Amino acid sequence: MAPIKPHWAQPSHPDVQEVIVNEAEFTSKSLSKVALPPWGLFAKLQFPPCTEAAEPTYATVQYGRDKHLNLNSDLLYINHSCEPSLYFDMTAMAITAGPNGVQVGEELTFFYPSTEWYMAQPFDCLCGKETCRGRISGARDMTSEQLGNAHLNVHIRQLLAEKYLAESLQEATARAEKAAAAACRVLKALVDANGGGKHVNGSLPTNGSSIDFAYLGVTGALAGAVAGSLRRGPTSRELSGEMGGDTSVF
Structure with missing residues (x-):
């Protein structure tokens, strides 16, 4: 699937975000224009510009068991990292700094499996962090060890609990x-x-x-x-x- 071409007025968040557009597919990124303390508010998610998505795509964000939204803004350029600078809180519908805060000029990233149960377009992570999980295809396909230190949304924790219970019942039956x-x-x-x-x-x-x-x-x-x-x-x-x-x- 080719990258989505912006159909919204740019820049959409000029006070907090600088978008760096690269010619190579899926290599554009964004940098922070603000410094934030741990869990400080970066941006709110609102309808509009967000809209309900009929189905998940590489560009949607999951905000419930079976609910997905289109960001329709430059927030789309917040890439994945296994040690993210931001956290998408889909209960509060807000993007906050991560546990280490955010510095001016730092790349804006979040941990995709914190919102996504499965990825419509899995990919190999190139974040280069010591904790890099490698293949990113959603929380469903990750072990408890891989997710152990991650901040996960409520709907992901609920789906994981159901998955672990089903696996435990299967093991007990066997x-x-x-x-x-x-x-x-x-x-x-x-x-x-x-x-x-x-x-x-x-x-x-x-x-x-x-x-x-x-x-x-x-x-x-x-x-x-x-x-x-x-x-x-x-x-x-x-x-x-x-x-x-x-x-x-x-």
């Missing part, structure tokens, strides 16, 4: 499935070692005694599944018809 499979193997081995047998009321008879599933930590649906997998034929009660006429035979 562990439970492995544990269930292991329990089945152990119980089957115990039964086979004792000559096999049939289950009665949740236990396995072995040489005159029984193995209780609950004693082995196997309960509920898992116990039923294990018992079912170990069953070798109809019980005497089924054969005699005590459990009803058409009892299934395993």
Whole structure:
């Protein structure tokens, strides 16, 4: 996607920003005309000139779970950095200095994943900082370590929490499935070692005694599944018809 050509009156923020236009694509930048303390206000985001974006592009800024806006101003020339000078606070709809403040002549940058869940146009970061994250494709594709020291917007933190919860549930499910499979193997081995047998009321008879599933930590649906997998034929009660006429035979 080619860079957007300005369709707004320039300069749009002459008191705080100097735009440096370069001929090479995506290499233009902007410098600060003001010095700001940590978290000092740089600019407000207002409608207009901002407008709702129908879909995310490389030039939009995400300000909610599924909301994006067009800046329609020279603020578009604030580039990405992994150690940014600015923070886009999309709850307050304001651009502020970062935790280190801003100096006159400093390049104006912000950390794109602080607002963007995924990038419509991913790119390789060339900020050259020690903390450079390399490929920038949005917060969704970054590890917790990569995002650990970044100041993130509320909607990004919420989406990350949902992602981490889903991943934790998947891991827990996988562990439970492995544990269930292991329990089945152990119980089957115990039964086979004792000559096999049939289950009665949740236990396995072995040489005159029984193995209780609950004693082995196997309960509920898992116990039923294990018992079912170990069953070798109809019980005497089924054969005699005590459990009803058409009892299934395993």
